Amino acid sequence: MQITSTVYAIAAATPWLFVLGRSDWKTRKLPNHLTLGGSVVILVFLFLAGGLPRVLNGLLGGAVAGGVLLIPFLLRAAGAGDLKFLFAGGLLTGWPAVFPMLLLTSVFGLLLGIGMQIAGLTDPARLKHFFRCAFDWRYDRAEGRKNLPPGSDEKCRVPFGVAIAVGVWTTLLLRVIGENLK
Numbered sequence: 001m002q003i004t005s006t007v008y009a010i011a012a013a014t015p016w017l018f019v020l021g022r023s024d025w026k027t028r029k030l031p032n033h034l035t036l037g038g039s040v041v042i043l044v045f046l047f048l049a050g051g052l053p054r055v056l057n058g059l060l061g062g063a064v065a066g067g068v069l070l071i072p073f074l075l076r077a078a079g080a081g082d083l084k085f086l087f088a089g090g091l092l093t094g095w096p097a098v099f100p101m102l103l104l105t106s107v108f109g110l111l112l113g114i115g116m117q118i119a120g121l122t123d124p125a126r127l128k129h130f131f132r133c134a135f136d137w138r139y140d141r142a143e144g145r146k147n148l149p150p151g152s153d154e155k156c157r158v159p160f161g162v163a164i165a166v167g168v169w170t171t172l173l174l175r176v177i178g179e180n181l182k
Contacts, residue, residue, distance in 0.1 A: 004179055005049040010172040012045070013092060017165040020085060024161030030081025039088040046091070058091040061098035065090025068102055082160045089168035097171055105167030113158045122158060 016038055024030050039062070046054045066087035072078040086105070093101045116122045125148055132139040 021162045021165035024159040035084035042091045057094045061094040062087045062090035064098045101171040108166045109163035
């Protein structure tokens with residue numbers, strides 16, 4: 001096996017991704033010192049591994065990844081920690097690998113949400129309200145909103161940071177496998 005910068009990246013990123021995923025699972029928070037600090041460390045790594053072109057490639061990947069979550073963040077459907085973590089994941093994977101990373105993150109997020117729903121770890125009331133608002137013209141939105149649990153309730157939130165961590169890690173692993181098949 002040829003040791004490339006991707007191998008070093010996955011070796012260095014694995015503990016960071018694990019800590020962030022675990023933090024989001026336990027507390028539903030992604031601390032700034034880990035998300036923003038990770039972004040700074042990734043930028044330094046990119047510069048040392050490939051200079052300014054590699055940094056610009058990472059920044060493009062980070063901008064695309066963060067941009068995907070910007071509208072949900074503005075609509076209060078995603079947290080700022082998720083946005084910063086996804087930006088850092090985009091920095092790490094870079095362009096054009098940011099697209100498989102986003103796809104894998106979305107799939108893992110969907111699987112996580114479904115698994116949590118089956119296990120009874122989430123309250124389906126908000127999801128039901130959303131679909132009723134979107135598809136049932138007879139539904140009384142104001143009355144339905146009164147019966148919703150508060151948004152701060154832990155059972156209303158899926159720890160998307162777990163899906164981001166697994167999506168980034170899987171993307172890096174697939175890159176290592178792809179580099180060694182050449």
